[in-house]
Structure formats: C-alpha cells, structure tokens
Amino acid sequence: MTHKGTNVRTISKTPEMTRLVDVITAWQAQIPETIERVSSVAIESLSTAPRTLEARLEEVVFDALNSTSKFAGAGIVSVHPAVLDQSRSLLWWVTQRENGRVEPLPLDADLTELGTYQAGLEDIEWYRVPATTRRPHMTGPFVDYMCTDQFAFTFTVPLEISGDFYGVAGIDMTVRSLEEEIESLLEDVSDEAILLSNNDLVAISLDPRFATGSRLKPAQLESYVLTPVPGTFLSIAAPR
Amino acid sequence: MEDSRTHSSVTAAIYAPIGEKALVSRIRQRLEDAIATGVLAPGDRLPGESALASRFRVSLVTVREALQHLRATDLIYTKQGRGGGSFVAVDSSHAHALLERRIAALSRAEITDLATYYRTIVDGVLRTISAMGLEQNLGAVRETFLRSDPTDGAEARSVQGGLDLRLAGESQSVRLVHEQIRIQNDFGALLWIGLDDPDLRNSIRILNGTMLNEMISGDTDAAIQAREEAVTISLRWLLSRRNDAQRHERENNQQNA
Numbered sequence: 001m002t003h004k005g006t007n008v009r010t011i012s013k014t015p016e017m018t019r020l021v022d023v024i025t026a027w028q029a030q031i032p033e034t035i036e037r038v039s040s041v042a043i044e045s046l047s048t049a050p051r052t053l054e055a056r057l058e059e060v061v062f063d064a065l066n067s068t069s070k071f072a073g074a075g076i077v078s079v080h081p082a083v084l085d086q087s088r089s090l091l092w093w094v095t096q097r098e099n100g101r102v103e104p105l106p107l108d109a110d111l112t113e114l115g116t117y118q119a120g121l122e123d124i125e126w127y128r129v130p131a132t133t134r135r136p137h138m139t140g141p142f143v144d145y146m147c148t149d150q151f152a153f154t155f156t157v158p159l160e161i162s163g164d165f166y167g168v169a170g171i172d173m174t175v176r177s178l179e180e181e182i183e184s185l186l187e188d189v190s191d192e193a194i195l196l197s198n199n200d201l202v203a204i205s206l207d208p209r210f211a212t213g214s215r216l217k218p219a220q221l222e223s224y225v226l227t228p229v230p231g232t233f234l235s236i237a238a239p240r
Numbered sequence: 241m242e243d244s245r246t247h248s249s250v251t252a253a254i255y256a257p258i259g260e261k262a263l264v265s266r267i268r269q270r271l272e273d274a275i276a277t278g279v280l281a282p283g284d285r286l287p288g289e290s291a292l293a294s295r296f297r298v299s300l301v302t303v304r305e306a307l308q309h310l311r312a313t314d315l316i317y318t319k320q321g322r323g324g325g326s327f328v329a330v331d332s333s334h335a336h337a338l339l340e341r342r343i344a345a346l347s348r349a350e351i352t353d354l355a356t357y358y359r360t361i362v363d364g365v366l367r368t369i370s371a372m373g374l375e376q377n378l379g380a381v382r383e384t385f386l387r388s389d390p391t392d393g394a395e396a397r398s399v400q401g402g403l404d405l406r407l408a409g410e411s412q413s414v415r416l417v418h419e420q421i422r423i424q425n426d427f428g429a430l431l432w433i434g435l436d437d438p439d440l441r442n443s444i445r446i447l448n449g450t451m452l453n454e455m456i457s458g459d460t461d462a463a464i465q466a467r468e469e470a471v472t473i474s475l476r477w478l479l480s481r482r483n484d485a486q487r488h489e490r491e492n493n494q495q496n497a
Contacts, residue, residue, distance in 0.1 A: 123384045143412045149417075150414075
C-alpha cells in the first residue's frame, strides 16, 4: 500500500502504540488465508467443473463463517459469463445469529428491493479496485446495507484464471468487532485518537466530531500524526 | 398525573396500533403497485412463497394470503410442477385500471404529503453525504447512472429507484437507507409514474445528472434544487393523472346511475 500524506511516520515505539498495533494486526490475521481458501475453490470449480461452483463455495464459506465470530459475510462476486451461466453474480453468504446459533444465509439480492442496486456492481469500490489494480483491497468502513446493515470493512482480492479477471472473492468484518477489541487501547494512545482506513476515512474515532465512515479533509489531517499498521490498510492518528 | 402522561400525544404515538393485520394488504399493495407500474412485467415469475416470506420477514401464511388475493383478482396466476410458480398475468390493461384506481384512491393532500416525505429523505441524504466529506464517492454512482439507458417508463423507474438507493447508501446511514426503501415501496412507483412520458423522462434524466454533477463539485444546495425540481415535475404529472382518473370515475358513476 502507498501513503498519500507526508505526515506519516514509522511505527512509534511506545508500548501503548505497540500493543494497539499488535491487536489490530491479530484482528485481521486470518483474512489473507481465508480469502485464499475461498478464491482457490472458486478458481478450481470454474476451471474444472463450473456446475459445482455454488455448492463448493457454500461449503468453504460456511466453514469460514463458522470458524470465527469475526466474519460477517464471505463469498465471490462476479459478472463474468462463466459464473452468470451457472449462477448469480453475488455468491455471498452472511452470518445470521439466531437462537444463539450461527447460520450463514445466502445473500439473495436478486429478490430484494435492492436488486437494481446490482446494476452498478462494477463501479463499487470493493469490486472496482481489485478489478483495476489486480491487487487485494480493503474497502470501508461503509454501511453494508446489502448484507449486515452495519458498518463493515470488506476485504476483496481479484479472482484470476490464466491472467483473466473473473471477479472478486472477499470477506466482510464488522467495525464493531474491531471496536470492541481496541477502544480502550486507542484511549491509551490518546483521548482523541482516530483509527483511519486508507489514510483518511474514519473507522473509529474517540473524537465525537468525526463519525465513522466520514472522510477527513487534508486540512484536518494536518493536525494529526499518522502511524500505519503494517500489512493493513489502517493507520492510527493521534493529535500532534 | 399518570393519566395525563398516558394520554399525552407523545405516549399516544407509542401505543398506536402496529397493524399486524395490515400486513397482508401491505404486501398485496406492494406487489400490485409493482405490477401496475410495470416494475414486474407480464410473464415475470415471482420468487417462491418461502423466499417472499423471508424477504418480507413475515410468516408463510401471510404471504399465501396476499398471493391468494392477487390470484383472485387475476393479477397473477400459478403453474404447478417443474418450472412452476406464481407469474404476473399477461393482461396489462388490467394493471392499468388497477393503477388508475390506486391513484384515485389517494387524496391530493396525501399525495403531496408523501412527496414532501420523499423529498425530505433525499435532501437529508445529500446533506449527510456532503457533511461526511463523501462527495467524491458519487463518481461511481454517476458512472452507473450515465451507463443506464432506459427506453420505457418501467426501466426508467428502476433506474430512478436504483439511483436513490445508491445515494442513500452513500450517506452511510442505515436509518436513511431504511426510510428510503420504505418510501420507495410505499410511494416510489406512483411518484415516478410520469416517467412513462418520454419528454418528462428526459427532463428527469437531465435533472438527475445535474444533481450528481453539483454534488461532486461541492454545491449541495444546487444539487438539492435539481432534485426538488425533479420531484416537483413528477408530482405535477401524478396529480394531473389523478384528476383524470377521478373524472373518469365520476363519468362511469353517472353512466351507471
């Protein structure tokens, strides 16, 4: 990842900051490996037995969603004819907690009032960025009103078969799952610390002036020092 | 003391009937509107009963009862067996008559109130997007909008609904999204009925483009103004349709008398 600002410094050595960075890193540690499992199943079925795509994906996604309470949803999204011939564009499952049981539900956006929303799938950040850069991306936090109706991060990677782009595989994690873990650690760093996503989008702010999901303007960013969390799209902003 | 609190207008609102029994008629109304305005076209297949029940978050019995009403009024028919299900009936004149009745049943005051509500939600959405500093996210929304090429009223209403939902989503407010979905279900199909008219369709398209351009360039007031104008011309069209429908009804009544 690249950093836009000039006010980025390397990891601060204070114990509070180190602890915070460690917890954030651990929070998303399972992401790369789990997405890799989902995408390799998708690639394998598409290349060998496309008819099995949905069933095989369902199996691997159920397993992933049941393995931890941190994932709110997972699957693949594609507008490639090879996928649409077999199935829907959104092969995505969301975690539903009912009667204390986790039950992954297929996301049936085709049947909802939101059906038309799909018309613009290719323009949405979590699809567009991996499609253009062919690299993993983290979108958000944004309100995931197609799935969870909560602020979530969506991690997506490109699905490629022999260099051709087929869509994205990804996982949703709620902001809440991170907030619960780091709120007090963030306080230890500063009473007005902010966790930023992609350098300017507010993920968690101790300063009530900034709502989750809002974007800090360059002038506002001037008054903060940013500490990037290595291997993530997140950084910690503390007032100068 | 306790009595006066119990009878205050605020507490009265809390204890207002939830309207469980109205569920059947609300589901029926929503599907009727979709059929009447062509969002669901003749021959379209409805989702299965259990899928509908889970989408509407109601019981299977409620869905069945609503579908039964639609079947009884010949708006849908059911085929058994493989490839079966509920389908929208092919006779579109029936849907047209239905829409006229629906429009005529609303008072002018009800229609303008619904339009006020619709406008207020979108105003709030646009103001929130700019307060959050998220105007640039609308670039992708504009891409999608510009790529669409609706050739009839039903397609244009689908584009309009999609655009309004995307906008609500960009505000990052769950509650605004839910209100948008609700007003769209209650009133969207009717408000945008004027999109059947090619000239009006074109004007609205231009106003939508202006709204998006102004938002992206940071002039929220100009964007809101463009949106309000779009709602106003659609509303005017709807109200004149309503007058026609009522005149029609009066004439029919006189003939029958």
